[in-house]
Amino acid sequence: MSKKLWGGRFKESINDLVDRFNESLSFDRRLYAQDIRGSIAHSRMLAKQGIISDNDASRIIDGLTEAKREMDRKNHLDSDLEDVHSLIEKVLVAKVGAAGEKMHTARSRNDQVALDMRMYVRDAVTRVINLIKEMQRVLIDLAEKNIDLIMPGYTHLQPAQPVLVAHHLMAYYEMLKRDKQRFYEDLKRVNVLPLGSAALAGTTFDLDREMVADELGFDSISKNSMDAVSDRDFVIEYIFAGSVLMMHLSRLSEEMILWSTQEFGIINLPDAFCTGSSIMPQKKNPDILELIRGKTGRVYGHLISLLTVMKGLPLTYNKDMQEDKESLFDTVDTVEDCLSVITLLLKEVSFNGDTMKQACEKGYLMATDLADYMVVNGSTFRQAHDAVGKIVLYAIDNKKELHELKLEEMKQFSKHIKKDVFKWLEPASAIKRRNLLGGTGSRAVLECIKQAKMEINS
Amino acid sequence: MSKKLWGGRFKESINDLVDRFNESLSFDRRLYAQDIRGSIAHSRMLAKQGIISDNDASRIIDGLTEAKREMDRKNHLDSDLEDVHSLIEKVLVAKVGAAGEKMHTARSRNDQVALDMRMYVRDAVTRVINLIKEMQRVLIDLAEKNIDLIMPGYTHLQPAQPVLVAHHLMAYYEMLKRDKQRFYEDLKRVNVLPLGSAALAGTTFDLDREMVADELGFDSISKNSMDAVSDRDFVIEYIFAGSVLMMHLSRLSEEMILWSTQEFGIINLPDAFCTGSSIMPQKKNPDILELIRGKTGRVYGHLISLLTVMKGLPLTYNKDMQEDKESLFDTVDTVEDCLSVITLLLKEVSFNGDTMKQACEKGYLMATDLADYMVVNGSTFRQAHDAVGKIVLYAIDNKKELHELKLEEMKQFSKHIKKDVFKWLEPASAIKRRNLLGGTGSRAVLECIKQAKMEINS
């Protein structure tokens, strides 16, 4: 049976089930470093404002600093206390006595936990942005290294037109760029100091909130105490940015799973990222990529979880909001792990240039270019489109590819086709014709790679 | 660096991040009892079919039995192995040598994990049904104990008509009855033996699947090996049944939170289920109920998580499906804890009869009954309805309740009102008039309580 800091009010004891159900220490201990850092800044400010003595502040700060060092060494902070805030206060009071009891002056757990969560998310955003950048760097490297390779580009999972492998990879660079922006933008709303809001109404003490904000690196201070203790937008936003990021990683994972099948056979996954089968030793299963794809669901789940928790909650703090922590922590872990592991994997992926080249030479991938050819030679787009449709049907019926048809065969369908069509129908020339910014031409792609390198280092 | 059972295929080693990312032992160790029980049944059958020797089977079974005892005593099954299946096999081989290597004959991890999960869900369903029944019993008791109390019944959170507290409580009995059915029905689909499906195609060994099913208590055996290793419907269904249950608990929690406010003031929550505030010692916060309400989001999240994981997965097993475990385990824990804690709470709730009675006497709760009165006395429903609307408006303008109006005042609005209207307008008489099955009359409610007692003990 635990003793609670707020226990004065109650006559009955609280039984063990309720204790276990109610406690958050088993997961919010993860906030201890943020909690201590916040308390140090708060105490220093209290002293500067004359609310506690300089001597008390020194003892508190020394005690907290020592507690931090001890906690850094421990894996678990087990205790029968309710939460990390109670635990740290108890440890502190054990170390410095009555001075420790003054630390919580002009503060409530409501603004304290909001502070801790904001500092935690801020750290997490910094980490995830670095991981995204690292993945972007690896994509750029991989694109550059394979700048000469051509692969089939797909729509509806049907081969459509030849593209550069580098172009395909840089599509993911673009997605990650947006992901990075979204996390950055969350930071704007994260980095607001809530301390000073107390339980809900603000405090009666003459605090220097700017001083605390400065010490803790906050850009601004909250403008409304009721909002400050009720707000978890910044947590939900992190999870949302993580959801879209995971969606992007799931797409890349899906593609690499497909590409590494026997049937596609266009990439080789590094052995270290695959597993075998207990009953089928020949298998080289893309487990890591499947897990990343699967873990997308996990992060979506956390998003829905927290949106549901917050729906229809009256102001200000309600205990439902304690559910924010596990959802956030698991999202942070999942997103960081997935980024790390897929980045390592990308470093060791290799492409089968020959297989890809062969894939570009069958399946009528040059049909669009043939239509464009006719337009350049005087056809309207719709006429050209219709003619190509008929040529392709003819070719299929005759079991030929477009470049295997004779000039005369093609000419049956359009007067806009001439001898130079065969040069035009080489996959490599299709690439060359697409050097408009955004296109798959080597020049266009190299330009994007160049810009990407500058962006990433700026 | 761990060694994998399936490691023969690979030349490279697997680094630590990948190991950590890939491993499931940290959570699937929760399946050790099911896994061992399944392996014992499988081994016994292998021997009976002459696939392994009786002697080997005995050694395996003894070894597993001993391993089970050891594992029962440990809290954690830490190891650098990949999953609980590998761990148990390794422990077994350490105990009994080569015989242990024969245990996995005619089996794959794919059908093995499906077996473990089904046994786990089966146990969980049994537990949750018992918890639901216990909560139903407490609701019945509480209804009986308070059979005389009248409270306002609400629509749109506006007081509408008087109802019996017992009637209101029994509404939750009905919801839980449906919840119980849904869990039961899941059992029908859970309790199908997948073993014998091997990796995906069935096994070449002449197994006796019925024998294993009998020993493990399965009602039937799976009819299609590819489906058997791909199917996680039964897990999703458990989580769905849990989601609806949590939705019901969230409604009850919301109601008790409202009822225990200063403003409603119609119930007293037991101190043990409330907490104080670190800064507002007078507060008696309904934390437990808020947590239950909040944890609804958590279970919804798991539902979406797993539905997302399974969407669009080609047959048969894909590693994405490993994500089923943590979602399930956390749902099981959450649902069981919430049921336990709310049941305990209900045992100690008390109702403020006087406050509720007063609440029934203001707010025009008898308006509907007044309309019914007029219909009984010859009015059409729509005319009665219109007349009551005008009477209520008149009463509000004159700051009176209905029973405070004079007969003459009422008669202005309808010729169908006579002196006996005042008796009719007493809340208790409104209750008495509603003894049709399903209504809030005491007789009707007592009849439902009687039936409920029989149902619950059948």
Place this chain on the structure above:
Amino acid sequence: MSKKLWGGRFKESINDLVDRFNESLSFDRRLYAQDIRGSIAHSRMLAKQGIISDNDASRIIDGLTEAKREMDRKNHLDSDLEDVHSLIEKVLVAKVGAAGEKMHTARSRNDQVALDMRMYVRDAVTRVINLIKEMQRVLIDLAEKNIDLIMPGYTHLQPAQPVLVAHHLMAYYEMLKRDKQRFYEDLKRVNVLPLGSAALAGTTFDLDREMVADELGFDSISKNSMDAVSDRDFVIEYIFAGSVLMMHLSRLSEEMILWSTQEFGIINLPDAFCTGSSIMPQKKNPDILELIRGKTGRVYGHLISLLTVMKGLPLTYNKDMQEDKESLFDTVDTVEDCLSVITLLLKEVSFNGDTMKQACEKGYLMATDLADYMVVNGSTFRQAHDAVGKIVLYAIDNKKELHELKLEEMKQFSKHIKKDVFKWLEPASAIKRRNLLGGTGSRAVLECIKQAKMEINS
């Protein structure tokens, strides 16, 4: 500016935005047939109980019957009224005068809309079960028609072992069987008459609820009026059963999309279910299958929508619950359309037997069988597994398939290999060895087909 049936209470008029926001006629008009059928049964019972006259009941029933006929002919039931219930009452009163005003006696919109929704879901369940059965029939036919075809079975999208196409198809039969069960089971909870619950507390009139239940085909009557008007479990359950069904269809769609790629090339989709591209005329895009896969998200969305709506709602009716309709209706449409269209598609799919056969002969799909062979010849499972791992590696290094190795080459790795291994390594013999119930052997599959035919016609 509309006039409301309940308008007596209000002094102000309600402006157009609010009207539009509040109205439900634009979507609940879909319930008109259920609403009218329910009102007829209610009125007949009112007369039998002497609450209204036989003459009034006749006029009401005739008026409603005529109104139904008229509404059957119209596509839209436009009006400035608030909902379908108001509209029908207004139409009725216009036809039969004051008698029409008596129809709503002893009833509230709360139990009325619950009735309509239950009748609607009941009809929808009947329809969806028929559609599922039809799809099952087509799967059985397709399985039978292709009973001789062998294809690679996959785990992790890597070819693992040969399986019968018929076995693969019958996996979906099994999934659909569970889907059917879930819809059936919902029916148990749907088919409960709520009428007689009135607004929330039951009615003061002496209704014959059993009579109404009989006329409308309900199995039972609700036991608690507060629950009866608050309950939307049956709607959520329909959407959940639909979600799992869509998940299954998304898996089949994904598979057919993969199989119809150039790279897999093992099925031909009928042209009618594909579309071309405006710029790439050679494309045969599996649009229909992609749409089915995509619409899975739509149904998941509705599930979350309604679970969110109901979370934390105090009893009894709250207007939030009006949101149940559009989610349900769109789910019904989506599920029915997807089932219909995929069933039609399956009727015209054809398999490329040769391509599949070739695919079974490369990729070491017989590795598991080779291990089983060794076990049969005296090896332990783990030793066999390790040896096969090494043989596969050797074969890959030598660019050979297993059946292309010489006996001596294999014997290097295990003494348990003899000359008869080559016969064992034919894909067709792997199939033959798996006739245990649930396995992919022809006999086992034909047995399942036989059972399925009986099930479906029972």
Place this chain on the structure above:
Amino acid sequence: MSKKLWGGRFKESINDLVDRFNESLSFDRRLYAQDIRGSIAHSRMLAKQGIISDNDASRIIDGLTEAKREMDRKNHLDSDLEDVHSLIEKVLVAKVGAAGEKMHTARSRNDQVALDMRMYVRDAVTRVINLIKEMQRVLIDLAEKNIDLIMPGYTHLQPAQPVLVAHHLMAYYEMLKRDKQRFYEDLKRVNVLPLGSAALAGTTFDLDREMVADELGFDSISKNSMDAVSDRDFVIEYIFAGSVLMMHLSRLSEEMILWSTQEFGIINLPDAFCTGSSIMPQKKNPDILELIRGKTGRVYGHLISLLTVMKGLPLTYNKDMQEDKESLFDTVDTVEDCLSVITLLLKEVSFNGDTMKQACEKGYLMATDLADYMVVNGSTFRQAHDAVGKIVLYAIDNKKELHELKLEEMKQFSKHIKKDVFKWLEPASAIKRRNLLGGTGSRAVLECIKQAKMEINS
């Protein structure tokens, strides 16, 4: 049976079910204005680049302009064509003949629909920001108008401390400020021109993408054609921003529903935003607020829907993505309607100052201030907190409020209490003590209102 623009490839006809299933015109017709505007800019550029003649461009632009005028007048754009793009092209060709067939040169439906959606979302963002600003203005007005009113501030729905009504309202101003930011930030990613990406690989024509971007008001042009046609982040982001906004509105709705209950009784909702009951004429149901609360689920559903659709999709365009439209359109409508209607409602809400004042005088709302008082008079925070806990218990046992206790009674529990405590314990003085920025003091709140007015007009 419809004819398709891309029909050349197919021999079979497509049946009606498939047509209906596949078509998008019934909902994407909503994009006609964007589609036409985009085609005009594209055609003008084609002419400038010499890809089509000036004369053809003029005819196309005139034809489209006329088509736009006609479509503006029609409510529905019914047709048996597949989508809005086909319809507009057909209408154009009917008007201007062969010239119309050239419009689609150097373009694909993939980049065309991406363009339309971006323009649509851009318009929607502009509208929603204006609606948010309007709601913020009304909140500011309402705060100013009620600047003198004090109400109980709640945590856990238990009265905690007195706050200004204006402070409570301004909490929502802050939430909306973040919502506005999120929509603005989406704009950054929305406002990128995708045209020129063609189907997936870029185009072979020498387009002037900057010219088109200028004409259509885009800030930048897409850098990767494969990403440009695969990306729906900007749609999901709109829906996410809408989800958080709806979450905020659901909290405000919940509060106003609570406040307007008989039990709280602290606000009066305008009649026009409430409805009556068909059976309980006295009811004044907050339907509009309940609907807003309920519609939150609807928008969450759309978010999950689209995240699910996009999960694991290989690049580039897949037909699944057609599902983006209905989710977006319904979100746009829901968000705009909810904002409009709650804004109108807020304009007419009134507060019951006396009821709120009385509510502040009971329930020990001054407990925190009493603890602060003791700290100011020399106690440590924890000692003060404990002492107040005991005083409150004593007061409850004696059925008194804090200000009703005698000085001697209080002094029993702490030596830090003196006579001036009673002045300190007036709710109004609690407000006055909280003028630190962010607090509920009138000066602090007025300062925030002043800043808000500047922000909103900047």
